[in-house]
Amino acid sequence: MASFNKVILMGNLTRDPEMRFTQNNMAICNIGLAVNRRFKDGQTGEWKEEPTFIDVTIFGKRGEAFAQHHSKGKPAFIEGSLRLDTWQDKETGGKRSKLYVVGDNWEFVGGGRGSGGGSGGGGGEYAPASA
Numbered sequence: 001m002a003s004f005n006k007v008i009l010m011g012n013l014t015r016d017p018e019m020r021f022t023q024n025n026m027a028i029c030n031i032g033l034a035v036n037r038r039f040k041d042g043q044t045g046e047w048k049e050e051p052t053f054i055d056v057t058i059f060g061k062r063g064e065a066f067a068q069h070h071s072k073g074k075p076a077f078i079e080g081s082l083r084l085d086t087w088q089d090k091e092t093g094g095k096r097s098k099l100y101v102v103g104d105n106w107e108f109v110g111g112g113r114g115s116g117g118g119s120g121g122g123g124g125e126y127a128p129a130s131a
Helices: 060-069
Strands: 007-013 018-021 027-040 047-059 075-088 095-107
Touching: 007 047, 018 060, 027 060, 027 075, 047 060, 047 075, 060 095
Parallel strands: 047 095
Antiparallel strands: 007 027, 007 075, 018 027, 027 047, 075 095
16 A cells, blocks of 8 residues: 655744754754644634644754744744654653654745745745755
8 A cells, every 4th residue: 555644834933943963963953833723613603723733853954944044933834744753761661652744845934035034036935955
């Protein structure tokens, strides 16, 4: 059976990007993204918003560029895939897991040049050729 793992998200950063580097100098950028789901309440008929908080990791030059151009509260558009990490808890010995998004590409969204969003020509897309 074939499988497909693609995620497309647009939301606002919940914190400033956190940069770190591996021993062989590979950049790792971790971000938190808040994405709202808007729906109509079945009982009251009122529109409501429900936030979902998603952890995203962007590797390499794309992660470095993302961290340079984004900060807490700014909007971001991310394309990537889901990844599940599992490990054994050191304190309890129990099995733990975490589902997160590995960002492959990102684009500027919202705002004009004066607000730091967008990049002139071609809709503000930013996707470096090498990771």
